[in-house]
Amino acid sequence: MSTTTPVPTRSAGLRNLLTRKGGNKQGHTTFVDRAALGVAGLMVLLALVGPYLAPMDPYAVDLAKSLTPPGSEHWMGTDANGRDILSRVLAGGRTTILATVAVIAVATVIGTLIGTAAALGGRIVDEILMRICDVGLSLPAIVVALGLAAAMGPSLQSAVIALAATWWPGYARLVRTLVRETRDAEFVESARVLGVSRTRLVLRHVLPNSLSALYVQTTLDVSAVMLVISGLSFVGVGAQVPASEWGAMIAASRDTAITAWWTVLFPGLAIALTAIAFNLVGDWLRVRTDPTLRTGGR
Amino acid sequence: MNTAEETPLLEARNLVKTFSGRSGTRAVNDVSFTVRRGEALGLVGESGSGKSTTARCVAGLLHPDSGQVLIAGQDVTRARGRALRATRRRIQMVFQDPYSSLNPRMTVADLVGEGMYVHGIEPDRVRRRDRTVELLETVGMGSEHLDRYPRSFSGGQRQRIAIARALAVGPDLLICDEPVASLDVSVQAQVLNLFGDLREKLGLSLLFIAHDLAVVHHLCGRVAVMNSGRVVEQGDREQVYTSPRHPYTRALLDAVPVPDPAAERARAAGRGAVHTQNHHEEKR
Numbered sequence: 001m002s003t004t005t006p007v008p009t010r011s012a013g014l015r016n017l018l019t020r021k022g023g024n025k026q027g028h029t030t031f032v033d034r035a036a037l038g039v040a041g042l043m044v045l046l047a048l049v050g051p052y053l054a055p056m057d058p059y060a061v062d063l064a065k066s067l068t069p070p071g072s073e074h075w076m077g078t079d080a081n082g083r084d085i086l087s088r089v090l091a092g093g094r095t096t097i098l099a100t101v102a103v104i105a106v107a108t109v110i111g112t113l114i115g116t117a118a119a120l121g122g123r124i125v126d127e128i129l130m131r132i133c134d135v136g137l138s139l140p141a142i143v144v145a146l147g148l149a150a151a152m153g154p155s156l157q158s159a160v161i162a163l164a165a166t167w168w169p170g171y172a173r174l175v176r177t178l179v180r181e182t183r184d185a186e187f188v189e190s191a192r193v194l195g196v197s198r199t200r201l202v203l204r205h206v207l208p209n210s211l212s213a214l215y216v217q218t219t220l221d222v223s224a225v226m227l228v229i230s231g232l233s234f235v236g237v238g239a240q241v242p243a244s245e246w247g248a249m250i251a252a253s254r255d256t257a258i259t260a261w262w263t264v265l266f267p268g269l270a271i272a273l274t275a276i277a278f279n280l281v282g283d284w285l286r287v288r289t290d291p292t293l294r295t296g297g298r
Numbered sequence: 299m300n301t302a303e304e305t306p307l308l309e310a311r312n313l314v315k316t317f318s319g320r321s322g323t324r325a326v327n328d329v330s331f332t333v334r335r336g337e338a339l340g341l342v343g344e345s346g347s348g349k350s351t352t353a354r355c356v357a358g359l360l361h362p363d364s365g366q367v368l369i370a371g372q373d374v375t376r377a378r379g380r381a382l383r384a385t386r387r388r389i390q391m392v393f394q395d396p397y398s399s400l401n402p403r404m405t406v407a408d409l410v411g412e413g414m415y416v417h418g419i420e421p422d423r424v425r426r427r428d429r430t431v432e433l434l435e436t437v438g439m440g441s442e443h444l445d446r447y448p449r450s451f452s453g454g455q456r457q458r459i460a461i462a463r464a465l466a467v468g469p470d471l472l473i474c475d476e477p478v479a480s481l482d483v484s485v486q487a488q489v490l491n492l493f494g495d496l497r498e499k500l501g502l503s504l505l506f507i508a509h510d511l512a513v514v515h516h517l518c519g520r521v522a523v524m525n526s527g528r529v530v531e532q533g534d535r536e537q538v539y540t541s542p543r544h545p546y547t548r549a550l551l552d553a554v555p556v557p558d559p560a561a562e563r564a565r566a567a568g569r570g571a572v573h574t575q576n577h578h579e580e581k582r
């Protein structure tokens with residue numbers, strides 16, 4: 001059957017490149033892991049308190065100060081409208097990161113429900129749900145986003161909805177594969193012989209032992225989703241122009257990028273740093289939760 | 299009239315199970331046997347002979363294509379609902395690999411207490427914990443382990459936990475699917491002795507599966523030999539070990555050094571651990 005997805009190991013190389021040791025097989029937490037965890041934590045913090053940290057009003061237009069280079073007054077310079085870029089990056093983190101978290105959370109919930117139902121619901125349910133997944137997977141996020149933008153008007157909400165709608169089928173497939181593996185595990189059979197109810201079997205025995213690979217995947221996906229959201233904002237179907245969303249900031253600075261590098265560099269760095277940090281955290285999680293490394297006591 | 303003595307605790311009647319696959323293997327082909335109260339039946343055969351499939355049919359994990367499983371005379375292959383659950387509870391199973399048969403995310407207390415919880419045997423948390431400690435004692439483990447996870451135990455300890463988990467719902471019969479095959483040789487004997495003790499103490503019946511005749515020798519009064527999905531020989535231990543009728547049994551006997559029965563008895567008597575030899579007819 002073509003509907004099984006192997007557990008993806010998308011960024012396995014990045015960590016090796018950075019640790020130089022070629023694969024940290026013991027799951028030790030290295031300096032890079034700590035740094036990544038730190039940056040990822042910082043970004044989440046930023047999403048919560050960023051707007052309050054902004055030294056200036058991220059929306060205050062001052063055309064007299066248009067395109068001021070980085071200096072003591074504006075550490076990251078100003079954009080074409082004279083708005084303080086540092087303030088906009090700090091405030092924009094909330095928009096970008098919350099939108100990303102919303103996409104991942106919705107996709108995870110839907111994906112887990114559908115994937116579990118497909119794995120445990122019997123042949124017909126499985127077939128129907130997997131065909132729906134195929135349809136979802138065949139639609140590129142950008143096309144759905146453009147469609148939704150046409151129907152609902154371009155906004156960050158429609159970008160989030162479009163992305164969640166195209167992202168969950170991947171999770172549904174992953175969960176289906178994971179649950180099918182766990183379903184036949186001896187400890188599940190042991191619970192069945194004991195007389196455990198179906199609901200308890202799923203909630204207590206199957207899912208907790210299936211989803212660690214999903215959590216790893218969602219962490220790794222933070223960067224991908226963030227890039228797509230920023231990308232959608234960049235092409236104009238996500239966050240709209242005055243908003244201080246990182247992708248929208250870059251989009252708005254398209255014309256000034258060559259003469260005023262700071263207008264795109266700092267929001268770009270914010271995106272890159274966050275993406276790399278979450279990728280590394282996902283990798284670290286993957287190594288830590290790798291079942292072959294968790295034989296403990298054997 | 300004493301029906302308890304007439305009706306076997308477990309009866310498998312003409313079980314057939316074919317796996318749909320390329321080969322379409324008939325894993326279990328017309329298998330019948332009975333286990334009476336307090337009796338231990340050894341089910342022996344080489345790997346792939348259909349022992350686990352038989353066990354899984356009996357335990358209700360697989361639905362046989364045809365044939366019946368009767369627990370105390372009640373046909374559980376046809377039954378459904380609450381009555382089935384109550385009857386099923388009387389038969390519990392210990393799996394081959396204690397590294398995969400214990401949910402790695404549950405503590406010992408949860409693992410052992412789960413059966414009591416889901417069947418409402420001991421709904422009170424504190425009393426359930428007390429009972430769990432008792433059960434752990436029964437299988438030779440201390441209460442200091444209650445809040446640990448399976449990964450911190452050795453294979454032998456894990457198998458003891460698995461046994462305690464099965465015993466928690468008060469079964470009459472334990473299906474043991476090669477329960478020592480994946481353990482270190484040094485602890486195999488200890489776990490085997492535990493099964494002997496449990497029979498003695500709790501009057502537990504056993505359907506004990508092994509791939510060689512040596513393992514079941516001191517535990518089972520009666521032995522059934524399986525080959526290619528069929529039971530080729532079934533009888534009292536003495537008869538099977540000393541005068542096997544089927545060539546396959548003879549081959550199995552030649553393959554493993556079954557200890558000289560007389561010497562084994564002497565050793566067992568000295569150790570006092572094996573009480574049930576030659577008492578396969580014993581009643582509770």
Ligand SMILES: Nc1ncnc2c1ncn2[C@@H]1O[C@H](COP(=O)(O)OP(=O)(O)O)[C@@H](O)[C@H]1O
Binds near residue numbers: 318343346347348351
């Ligand atoms: N789930 C299954 N699907 C297909 N074939 C199976 C399955 N389980 C067991 N078999 C086959 O059935 C036969 C008997 O297997 P099993 O009952 O596990 O034997 P044993 O426990 O005696 O080693 C083997 O040929 C095995 O390959």
Ligand SMILES: [Mg+2]
Binds near residue numbers: 346349350351475476
């Ligand atoms: Mg087997």
